[in-house]
Amino acid sequence: MRVGLKPKDVTALLRERGFKVTPQRLAVYNALAHTTAHPSAETLYRDLLEDYPTMSLATVYKSLNIFCEAGIVQELNVGEDSFRYDANVKAHPHIRCQHCGKVDDVSALPTDSFQQQIAAETGYQLTGQQYYFYGVCPECQQADGRKI
Known part of the structure; x- marks a missing residue:
């Protein structure tokens, strides 16, 4: 993993904060933690769609919002129409x-x-x-x- 938490740590943190843990949510975090590309929600959605065909773009956005709220992902505004995301919160x-x-x-x-x-x-x-x-x-x- 490039940067970020292990899946069991993400699971524990989400449960501790009262958030539902789903395979799709963990997949969003895992994809983000394994890239240095700083993807947008739309990019993450497209990348995950083959393995999670029932996942919606709304699920990706909600997951990213939860991760930002939990402090395990940072949202970047680099002057584009959409935000980018980074699992390196340092x-x-x-x-x-x-x-x-x-x-x-x-x-x-x-x-x-x-x-x-x-x-x-x-x-x-x-x-x-x-x-x-x-x-x-x-x-x-x-x-x-x-x-x-």
Whole structure:
């Protein structure tokens, strides 16, 4: 598993919070935990439809909302019509290609010191953060035949 909880831990957490545990719900989490693609609900739905033909898009959305509420998935708003999702809930920035729409993690940014600086400067007690960067990915640069 790339990042995320084991199925038994997801099951225990959902039951502890009073949520129903279903094979479809576990499949949504499992698919998300095994990818670095930061998929949308629609993408997850399409990916799972072959194995779960009776699953609805509404089930995927409801599952994702529950996972976000439980703190085991984060919702990303990278400037598109729909949200993306990430099972890596540790604070980390994301970068989105403005040509192909791919979203990647950025791991080399020291966000802790930046958050401390923001809190000190503003007096706010920070409760969360999201950092988004935008550019053109190496694949699109190569396809275009130039570096930007």
